[in-house]
Amino acid sequence: MGPFPGSCEIVELKEELSSVQYSKGIRQPRAHDKGQKPPLLKLGSDNSLEDEINKLFETISLKNSSKGLGLSDQAEIGSSGKNAMKKPIRVGVSHSPGIGFSEPVSLKQALRGLCISQASEMAATKWLSKAAGSPRVSEAGKITSLYRSVVVEGGESSVSLGEDKGRGVEISLIPEESVSNSSEKMSQYLQTVKMKSSNLSAHSSPRFAIPTTEKGTGSTLTNNEITLKVKSSNQRAHSSRFAIPKTEKGTGSTLTNNEIVPASRGVRGQISKPELAQEEKPNGVLALSYHRTVDNILEPGKNPTSIRLENKVPAPKLRRKGRLQTVPSSSSAINSTRASKSTRNAPHLVKPVLKNKAIVKKNFKHDSTSVTSTSNTNNEICTDLSPSSSQLVCQRCRCTLTNARKESSRDYVANLAPNFASLSAEVSSCNVTSGSSKPVFTSNSCNKNRAVAVKANNNPKIREKGELSQSSKSSPGEYCSSTTISEESNLSGSSCSNKPHKSKDLRWEAICHVRKQHGSLDLRHFNLLKKLGFGDIGTVYLAELIGTNCLFAIKVMDNEYLARRKKMPRAQTEREILRMLDHPFLPTLYAQFMSDDLSCLVMEFCPGGDLHVLRQKQPGRYFPEQAARFYVAEVLLALEYLHMLGVVYRDLKPENILVREDGHIMVTDFDLSLRCTVSPTLLKSSSVGMEPPKISGPCTGSSCIDPFCIEPSCQVPCFSPRLLSTAAKTRKLKAGVGGHVRSLPQLVAEPTDARSNSFVGTHEYLAPEIIKGEGHGSAVDWWTFGIFLYELLYGKTPFKGSGNEETLANVVLESLEFPDSPIVSFQARDLIRGLLIKEPENRLGSEKGAAEIKQHPFFDGLNWALIRCAVPPQVPEVCDIGVLNMPTQEKGIKYLEYGGSGGNLEFELF
Numbered sequence: 001m002g003p004f005p006g007s008c009e010i011v012e013l014k015e016e017l018s019s020v021q022y023s024k025g026i027r028q029p030r031a032h033d034k035g036q037k038p039p040l041l042k043l044g045s046d047n048s049l050e051d052e053i054n055k056l057f058e059t060i061s062l063k064n065s066s067k068g069l070g071l072s073d074q075a076e077i078g079s080s081g082k083n084a085m086k087k088p089i090r091v092g093v094s095h096s097p098g099i100g101f102s103e104p105v106s107l108k109q110a111l112r113g114l115c116i117s118q119a120s121e122m123a124a125t126k127w128l129s130k131a132a133g134s135p136r137v138s139e140a141g142k143i144t145s146l147y148r149s150v151v152v153e154g155g156e157s158s159v160s161l162g163e164d165k166g167r168g169v170e171i172s173l174i175p176e177e178s179v180s181n182s183s184e185k186m187s188q189y190l191q192t193v194k195m196k197s198s199n200l201s202a203h204s205s206p207r208f209a210i211p212t213t214e215k216g217t218g219s220t221l222t223n224n225e226i227t228l229k230v231k232s233s234n235q236r237a238h239s240s241r242f243a244i245p246k247t248e249k250g251t252g253s254t255l256t257n258n259e260i261v262p263a264s265r266g267v268r269g270q271i272s273k274p275e276l277a278q279e280e281k282p283n284g285v286l287a288l289s290y291h292r293t294v295d296n297i298l299e300p301g302k303n304p305t306s307i308r309l310e311n312k313v314p315a316p317k318l319r320r321k322g323r324l325q326t327v328p329s330s331s332s333a334i335n336s337t338r339a340s341k342s343t344r345n346a347p348h349l350v351k352p353v354l355k356n357k358a359i360v361k362k363n364f365k366h367d368s369t370s371v372t373s374t375s376n377t378n379n380e381i382c383t384d385l386s387p388s389s390s391q392l393v394c395q396r397c398r399c400t401l402t403n404a405r406k407e408s409s410r411d412y413v414a415n416l417a418p419n420f421a422s423l424s425a426e427v428s429s430c431n432v433t434s435g436s437s438k439p440v441f442t443s444n445s446c447n448k449n450r451a452v453a454v455k456a457n458n459n460p461k462i463r464e465k466g467e468l469s470q471s472s473k474s475s476p477g478e479y480c481s482s483t484t485i486s487e488e489s490n491l492s493g494s495s496c497s498n499k500p501h502k503s504k505d506l507r508w509e510a511i512c513h514v515r516k517q518h519g520s521l522d523l524r525h526f527n528l529l530k531k532l533g534f535g536d537i538g539t540v541y542l543a544e545l546i547g548t549n550c551l552f553a554i555k556v557m558d559n560e561y562l563a564r565r566k567k568m569p570r571a572q573t574e575r576e577i578l579r580m581l582d583h584p585f586l587p588t589l590y591a592q593f594m595s596d597d598l599s600c601l602v603m604e605f606c607p608g609g610d611l612h613v614l615r616q617k618q619p620g621r622y623f624p625e626q627a628a629r630f631y632v633a634e635v636l637l638a639l640e641y642l643h644m645l646g647v648v649y650r651d652l653k654p655e656n657i658l659v660r661e662d663g664h665i666m667v668t669d670f671d672l673s674l675r676c677t678v679s680p681t682l683l684k685s686s687s688v689g690m691e692p693p694k695i696s697g698p699c700t701g702s703s704c705i706d707p708f709c710i711e712p713s714c715q716v717p718c719f720s721p722r723l724l725s726t727a728a729k730t731r732k733l734k735a736g737v738g739g740h741v742r743s744l745p746q747l748v749a750e751p752t753d754a755r756s757n758s759f760v761g762t763h764e765y766l767a768p769e770i771i772k773g774e775g776h777g778s779a780v781d782w783w784t785f786g787i788f789l790y791e792l793l794y795g796k797t798p799f800k801g802s803g804n805e806e807t808l809a810n811v812v813l814e815s816l817e818f819p820d821s822p823i824v825s826f827q828a829r830d831l832i833r834g835l836l837i838k839e840p841e842n843r844l845g846s847e848k849g850a851a852e853i854k855q856h857p858f859f860d861g862l863n864w865a866l867i868r869c870a871v872p873p874q875v876p877e878v879c880d881i882g883v884l885n886m887p888t889q890e891k892g893i894k895y896l897e898y899g900g901s902g903g904n905l906e907f908e909l910f
């Protein structure tokens with residue numbers, strides 16, 4: 001092969017697609033915009049295609065070997081000839097329009113840019129695919145080297161990275177020989193390897209743009225930090241997270257928790273953003289530095305000059321002692337706020353009607369009576385002034401369902417999501433007997449939380465009335481301001497005033513009673529029975545409210561520890577989100593208080609463990625499709641609700657899905673969530689002649705209204721996908737999800753425009769846009785939702801590699817594949833495919849949120865409104881709780897544990 005000028009610049013060629021001319025195989029040289037050597041590439045017209053390709057790559061090789069080309073606006077190919085695909089190939093990104101690429105291109109695109117014939121290109125592609133060696137090896141190597149540019153060692157408050165290991169003082173992400181930083185390096189790497197991806201993955205993004213400027217409008221970043229943690233409680237191997245945000249792209253998004261939190265099943269990180277702006281160099285390259293001192297981690301509102309890394313795990317004391325037997329502190333700012341706020345709470349009257357026993361011991365019946373008898377004057381007990389005239393009856397437990405209208409009337413979500421509204425209304429009413437001034441346990445095992453089929457479903461009038469009243473009485477202001485949470489809502493302790501669906505819960509009554517009796521609520525009023533686990537910011541205990549037999553999960557956090565580790569913002573985020581929630585599949589925050597220097601969150605206790613553990617117990621370690629469908633459906637509703645509240649969850653994984661006593665799920669762990677504003681939008685459907693709204697599946701019209709009915713008498717399980725005729729199936733799939741869009745305008749009340757550049761998530765669950773640092777929004781939840789469904793069905797995640805770096809590369813590059821076994825329905829795989837589209841803008845759910853996903857054929861036959869009353873796949877045995885009283889001697893002083901207490905930290909960063 002003859003020598004070619006070593007200045008072939010693919011990026012430039014791409015820009016010149018329209019003007020590149022070949023004459024007899026010789027591309028006419030053209031002046032480079034930057035005055036560099038014009039790209040020359042000779043392709044002998046007489047040669048074979050393979051020769052042409054060889055020449056091309058030789059040229060590329062020459063180019064690659066020539067140094068001195070700026071990375072930001074030059075093409076760089078890391079290998080030559082047949083080895084071209086072995087190593088990462090990077091296509092630079094131009095920061096200057098008109099110079100280099102405004103968008104990165106793949107090799108394939110570059111080849112196109114050279115006007116190589118289609119046949120040549122195919123040959124090249126084929127040839128490259130035959131290249132020896134696994135490109136993954138080089139990708140992993142590249143990532144590893146990036147990781148190793150930052151090495152964190154655990155130790156007492158010490159973080160040392162990279163070559164600063166000895167000093168342990170500062171971590172620099174700036175590569176030694178380049179002005180580019182780690183973020184850029186990673187992004188560039190990803191761009192490079194993406195070239196391979198364009199051949200490998202149908203879902204791969206064609207773009208490799210690295211945002212380098214602040215594009216967002218109205219974004220507020222108040223909490224930016226890098227936080228890494230190692231959590232040893234999970235069965236998952238310790239892992240790493242990383243992230244390097246570069247820009248804010250969102251419009252109108254307010255980011256209050258803009259962290260980079262590599263929340264891989266073991267390690268999390270947060271990287272602050274504002275400091276990046278300060279360190280941004282003229283060429284758009286960011287210089288990032290990590291500081292060992294955790295005390296320097298960003299505080300909300302501050303704008304430090306560097307990114308700092310927080311060594312989360314090795315606290316000075318791995319097992320911190322904290323006095324749980326504490327006295328309420330009157331000195332803390334929070335307490336004083338609480339005190340002042342508490343006076344603002346309007347007195348509420350309570351209608352002493354009890355509902356779910358949940359975790360209430362039998363003998364509470366007597367206690368509860370006394371509780372409610374005194375509760376009317378308690379200003380923390382919710383108002384219930386408008387008894388409903390409608391009465392519904394559970395078909396199974398025969399308990400009376402009342403107040404559906406009243407309950408639902410306070411549900412602002414009704415305005416936003418009719419499905420959820422009706423669900424909420426019915427759920428909140430189920431198991432409640434009204435009309436009595438005393439708390440009454442319905443004799444029929446509402447306590448057992450058996451699934452019920454509700455007649456309400458058969459009475460459209462009642463449903464309609466209920467939903468209408470919801471609209472008229474809803475109070476959006478109470479809920480929808482996700483960024484400006486009302487401080488009144490809960491600082492004073494607990495209040496069910498914003499949780500209409502939990503207002504009849506015995507546990508509310510019990511807590512109100514104790515608070516009234518003692519004037520306040522603190523840890524003295526609880527018996528800690530068992531340590532349930534610990535996370536990054538606190539330890540969770542199973543606790544009994546003394547004298548009530550009500551069980552709770554109490555998350556205890558040491559404020560001093562949180563402050564020292566700069567984790568207060570995360571705790572605050574979780575607290576604020578918890579305060580907003582009122583949903584059957586999300587935790588109820590019954591109370592929050594400060595005891596001594598401990599911050600406590602009193603939540604609903606889930607005795608069924610988490611879905612990760614539950615999955616391991618399944619035969620084959622995967623769930624049957626019907627069970628998986630049940631769990632993901634409930635998770636979907638929870639995510640939809642969170643999105644409506646302006647919360648992008650970002651940490652979906654089986655470990656965070658707890659199983660309630662009744663077998664339904666509860667999504668937990670919100671400290672990594674992103675809060676943003678939501679602007680409900682009414683989308684007019686452009687589709688004409690779409691299917692009419694479908695309320696239920698094949699059982700519609702039959703007496704069966706249980707959406708998950710598996711009774712033998714019900715020939716076709718309501719929850720199973722409908723068996724469609726081939727023609728119908730084809731039609732449906734051709735139409736895609738859009739084919740199910742109803743002709744009515746559709747309300748989208750999810751933050752589809754929210755943007756964050758935080759690096760948050762778990763390796764195997766990280767969305768490609770997070771890994772690439774392109775900025776992300778609510779679509780990341782749909783990606784994780786797809787991974788989640790995949791894992792439940794197959795017992796593993798789709799992109800898991802042998803190491804974290806390989807996993808990340810796989811997420812970005814590899815196409816989705818399904819194992820042959822177990823057998824999974826076409827609908828399920830189709831849904832997963834739609835969710836795991838690598839480009840967030842094309843991903844299922846990205847446009848219209850959960851509504852799009854709910855309409856997928858995988859959920860055909862599912863009655864969303866009644867899913868809460870469906871029979872769960874598995875109901876935990878009460879004895880599973882394994883409650884053991886903690887040793888008496890431990891009751892005075894308890895220990896707080898935090899994730900990663902197992903030893904040295906292993907931070908892995910790009």
Ligand SMILES: Nc1ncnc2c1ncn2[C@@H]1O[C@H](COP(=O)(O)OP(=O)(O)OP(=O)(O)O)[C@@H](O)[C@H]1O
Nearest residue numbers: 532533534535536537538540553603604605606669
């Ligand atoms: N409401 C609950 N009911 C039962 N168990 C719970 C409950 N909340 C938490 N747990 C258990 O306590 C453990 C610790 O929970 P926690 O929320 O503190 O940490 P995490 O979710 O593991 O991670 P992190 O908070 O660091 O993000 C969980 O893994 C879970 O097993």
